Amino acid sequence: MIVAEHLTKKYPTRAGPPHWVLRDVNFTIPPRLSVGILGKNGAGKSTLLRIIAGTDHPTSGMVRRDVRVSWPVGFGGGLQGSLTGRQNAKFVCRIQGRESEADEIMQRMQDFAEIGTAFDEPVKTYSSGMKARLQFAMSLAFEFDVYISDEVTAVGDANFRKKALAHFQSLVGKAGLIMVSHNEQTLKDYCKAGLLLHEGQAYWYDEIGDAIDAYKAKSAT
Template identity: 35%
Template structure:
């Protein structure tokens, strides 16, 4: 099988400060200052062309950080990401300029991706029709609801026809009719052999749409494989987690936080 995405030993870390003065100390101190938080730690996996991978994990595990790295929005701190083809991220506000109108955002995004004026002129009506946000298309994006931002972002990304599609909770807002329309479009991409990464809290959507599952657990890969093998293990974890008391959940959160932070 031909590889489309190869992630090797990827880590992403951020400095944590409790006050502004610590930022200055970090800059002037030879060894740095403060604590470092690992959003991702030594992540490795591969995806083939035509793979549809559901990225699962509890909140705060690093799913969105990983999706941004795959799409090339942010760089990893260490490790490498190799992608074969154009990647596009669909998230609620990804890539949208708040001061510009929806129509202007369409033109800007297409220009940035190398489309010429005639191509943009041809694509724009299709994108507007799919987004279906009415007269808001000519209003600044800052006036949009989360659902409208998601609609526009999805419409732009699918019509630029990327080779790798990364969808981060973009179907979690808005109405079911639009979500169904998006899933239909994603199935078209699936049939064309494109690679899709799908992040959603809807386990039923995952089971219905994805063939593989990548379980990210507190910054590292817990399990990666076929959906029917990984999802049952994840569901067991979620079931056990929900049975925990508030004190047990807090203790677990503190333990995880401590394991993901190091002193400079």
């Protein structure tokens, strides 16, 4: 379960008055539920996601987590170009404290990414598609209670996208997903509930369809 209590985040601005991204936001995400976060550009979706993932601090308030939360699925900044896919993968196994099972986990990554022998080549030689596949596989090879995704579920070619979707659907009931996306279809495919961010406030919807409708109504006004 992830509980946000009186979550507030503001950024200083040059003009003087701070920019309030989140203002006293409260919500509870039950275990194993997939939630889509909606909102306009700059509404604070990514900020909220980072706070949930524990890599950003709120100005006040807090997020309580009693589950293992992933890093953003498909996150790629951490790849060191001159190291091989395997070396990068091993690094992630180590920081996750799973070094003893690293071989197994890396086998899963290799199978999922389907990049063949390139796994043992330096990452800088990868095409962008191969890189995306590796990044995706790196996240999914670990069993988290909640996966986090920021606009990157649509990577790779059509086949790979299908595989990724199938993988997430196989996780339904086993793990939760919190994702940010502007794509209506993606949200409907992946998510059950919705959280709409609008002018610093968060609105919870049990059905993603309702959240999308509300989002459209809010952005129309």
